[in-house]
Amino acid sequence: MKLVTAIIKPFKLDDVREAISEVGIEGLTVTEVKGFGRQKGHTELYRGAEYQVDFLPKVKLEIATNDENVERLVEAISKAAYTGKIGDGKLFVYDLEQAVRIRTGEADAEAL
Numbered sequence: 001m002k003l004v005t006a007i008i009k010p011f012k013l014d015d016v017r018e019a020i021s022e023v024g025i026e027g028l029t030v031t032e033v034k035g036f037g038r039q040k041g042h043t044e045l046y047r048g049a050e051y052q053v054d055f056l057p058k059v060k061l062e063i064a065t066n067d068e069n070v071e072r073l074v075e076a077i078s079k080a081a082y083t084g085k086i087g088d089g090k091l092f093v094y095d096l097e098q099a100v101r102i103r104t105g106e107a108d109a110e111a112l
Contacts, residue, residue, distance in 0.1 A: 001096040001108060002070045006061040007035070008081040008089040013059050019080035020063065023072045027112075029062040038086060056087065064096055064112050 008016060013030065020028065034055035065073055074091055081089055101111040 001099060001112065002065055002067060003094045003096045004063045004065060004070065004073055004077070005092040005094070006077050006081065006089060007033070007058050008061065008077075009083065009087060010057055010059045012081045012083070015080040016061065016077055019076040020073060023069070023076045025063060025065060025069065025073055027063070031060040031062070033058050033060045037090070058089065064099055066109055066112065
């Protein structure tokens with residue numbers, strides 16, 4: 001089992017959700033986060049005062065899946081989140097040791 005974590009632009013969330021549904025993934029967790037990478041934030045003007053925005057709004061997706069789905073999932077997220085501009089995001093794939101569905105007690109692949 002793997003845990004795929006994606007950090008994407010917020011306006012791409014619906015596109016990514018549709019793309020992962022098309023490859024047969026049924027569940028995900030979404031968290032609103034802030035951060036920066038190479039873009040290093042930007043400057044904004046508010047009521048005549050200029051200020052630096054260091055942390056940009058992003059969306060973090062966490063998806064647990066079977067090993068055989070990882071490649072298709074990563075490809076689907078990459079295509080759906082792509083804008084071609086700086087700040088498109090990152091994907092991380094981790095080994096997932098155990099998963100348990102609390103309601104039924106099912107474990108590992110059956111819990112996904």
